[in-house]
Amino acid sequence: MTTNARKPESDILAAMHETVSGLHRIGLVDQATMRSFDVMCLTTVESLSPAEIRALREREQVSQPVFARYLNVRKDAVSKWERGEKRPDGPSLKLLNLVRAKGLKAIA
Amino acid sequence: MTTNARKPESDILAAMHETVSGLHRIGLVDQATMRSFDVMCLTTVESLSPAEIRALREREQVSQPVFARYLNVRKDAVSKWERGEKRPDGPSLKLLNLVRAKGLKAIA
DNA sequence: CTATTATGTAGCTCTTAGAGCTATAGAAAT
DNA sequence: ATTTCTATAGCTCTAAGAGCTACATAATAG
The missing domain is CATH 1.10.260.40 (lambda repressor-like DNA-binding domains)
Known part of the structure; x- marks a missing residue:
């Protein structure tokens, strides 16, 4: 991934989040990674006319x-x-x- | 239903909305009914401490x-x-x- | 036809949420 | 030891949203 994806597939995002926070829960992923993962997952909020x-x-x-x-x-x-x-x-x-x-x- | 349900099951709500707006689309439900249906469906927004x-x-x-x-x-x-x-x-x-x-x- | 009801606009005032900033201290990780 | 992130704190300021009244239109009902 270069910058931020245009239309993030929320279903996939949700599933990924589930997975990664599961990994975090059992200790396979540290907090720092979890943090940046979260931020990475955020959709861009565009202003509307x-x-x-x-x-x-x-x-x-x-x-x-x-x-x-x-x-x-x-x-x-x-x-x-x-x-x-x-x-x-x-x-x-x-x-x-x-x-x-x-x-x-x-x-x- | 008496007043408003405590924890509205959004899945059910979503399905109902789909159904009713379908009925509206084919003319079986008039706009007035559709309107009150929409308002009825809204969840209560509670303030949080x-x-x-x-x-x-x-x-x-x-x-x-x-x-x-x-x-x-x-x-x-x-x-x-x-x-x-x-x-x-x-x-x-x-x-x-x-x-x-x-x-x-x-x-x- | 008339009465009613709901919508969308308009013009106000006012409160305060949130923006935006800097600085600080503690925890946590390297 | 040092960088990094978090959470508080103390500011100022803009403008979003609250809350209101009034009015025109259109659709609906009776």
Whole structure:
């Protein structure tokens, strides 16, 4: 691997994590390795444009209020994201990335 | 079902959602029903105490920096949560609830 | 047709989470 | 002995999100 993979296959990642933390548990992998493994496994969180956010929500066939409840934000926030008045970042951006990658069911 | 279930089985929820939105797609379920179904399905997001957050992270066997990267927040934020200096809410609380219910792999 | 209900936008104010930084001390590993 | 990572601590500051009211539209019900 050179830099970071584009679309990390979360299933594979999950399985790898299971495996490696198992190895860690029985002492075959030290903490340092485990740490860097964890960091290595993290998916990149990309920022989303207003249009992408709206498209994402529409793909999931839900209204702004419902979408907002999934993400545990107020409906106003979603509206503002979609109109470019506010830019989601940090935890909210992470959730949006999760929904994009795995669908709303992943965060139900 | 009376009010809201304590530990909603996300697998079942996901399957139900699949089914119902399928019914919606072919016209057997109207939008109104679909809407209330969606809202009904949402899991309750509980607030977590500093101790619970720390216990959660330790259960997942990761350091504050690594935990923070999973949630897409700075390491300082996690430290402050665990010492009660800041209280996570909204999207960050949602993520913490996700981790508690499904483990770190669910948000990888 | 009218009444109702839900959506999405708009315009506000306000709190505070989280960003971003530096510095420190202890533990752990080399 | 020294590097490396962790966790605290103490700051400042930006802006996300909360929380509210009001309004236009569209769809639905009655």
